[in-house]
Amino acid sequence: MTTGKRRSSGVGRGGALAGKVAVITGASKGIGAAIAESLAEEGCRLALAARSTELLEEAADQLRRDFGAEVLTVPTDVSEEGQAQALIEKTESHFGAVDILVNNAGMGIYGAVDELDLGDLRHVFEVNFFGALAALQAAVPVMRRQGGGTVVNISSIVGKFPQPLGGGYTATKFALQGASGAARAELKRDNIDLVVVCPGLTETEFSQNSRISVPGAEHRQGERHALTRGVDAGRVGRRTVTAIKRGEREVYITLFDRLLVCFAVLFPGLLQWLLIYVTRYRRRRFEQAAAEEN
Template sequence: MKALEGKVAIVTGAGRGIGRAIALAFAAEGAAVALASRSRSDLAEVAGEIRAAGGGRALAIPTDVTNDGAVEALVEQTASDFKRVDILVTAAGTAAFASLADTKPADWDVMLSVNLRAAMVCCRAVLPTMLRQGEGTIVNVASIAAKRALPGSAVYTATKAGLLGFSRVLAEELRNTGVRVGVLMPGAVDTPLWDTVGGTPPRDKMLRPEDVARAAMLMAALPPHASLEELTLLPSGGIL
């Protein structure tokens, strides 16, 4: 039996990078996966890959996670088509790096809204279904930036440290409900995120998205009596 057989997962940011790798890995282990991001073509490609890999179940649901109503609709459609929501992975995210002095407050809004507010909205949206089921796993994708001070990443770090704090509190609020909350904190991962970021560390030394997917799989596939709540995954060469 596959590790996620019979499970239903929602993965945001599933069109590229880490979210895509997690969606593919979950589907390969038997989960039905709802794929969410804004780009329809990316989602269609990932859904096609899942089906081509052996008839996995995938639903492409174009969603801007900064739109609260769209997030509600994402959860509703998943629950209606697949009948359950067992796993939520919040991998939708965005990054821009510069010293604080070189940024304007208006530059911060997208990161705050996608990386932090939208992740919180997604968690809130799956709760009624997961609580009704008495079972569920939330994996919030933060970053090593939540724990280490990296110059040039003040706002990005604020979003990720915020998500870590949020996840810790949510885990306590849901203690003994059957719904577990974990936060995954990778170091640098070679994804399209770095294509537009200056001062990129060497990409061949970064983690691969598939490494992060293995960590997410571990969190999602643990038996219900165990909860992996904070997981730091670094390239073996350091945080880069």
């Protein structure tokens, strides 16, 4: 599902990605690893970034074995100042180009808005928002010199409507959506596409890697708090690559996700009612889990 299909002005022109250089943050597992696989399948040369060196090396070896891909690994913490910039510089000096940047590194934070630890929330903003922005700011001058490129920001359907007890995470994705919309218009003259991908629930280790920001609610870590089952990360990877080729503006993975977002936009009153119901449901789940633990 997609909105705003248009002719690509970035790397996707003609649909051929073979030989293009793609940087993917958060590429050690989950959605980032799946996007890397789909790009390798297209013949891209890859720079994989994440914090865990060992997982990155394993992912890189797999891509070399399966696709004969040229892969550079760059251990990177995007929340640390200067590291996103260094990632782009290392990629350019190794491959001589940066054609595609996929800002995928991300984490969640759970807790009611009035109880969130602001230090935790700032950290999640550093990863999900400022890290992505820093990488974009480093990559754009390179893409300008090359005459074009594509930036992909991995947002979420909760970048479109609030997630109860996930308001902090929602805020990081709303911020990313807002900046992406402006940047897309600004970068048009530089022949740089900006694609936003909004996955819904996807089967990864995301909830295990998220922060819990409610005192006494540490048991939430690793739990799945969703009402539906997630899609396979490979599907998100394949859809992202199609979006890069087409230079799409905003992409949803399933019809259900798309309908949910349409519902949220068209019926804000009903949405609010639904959110109250979902909040009650999730609170009950959390309380049950806490009771079982004690």
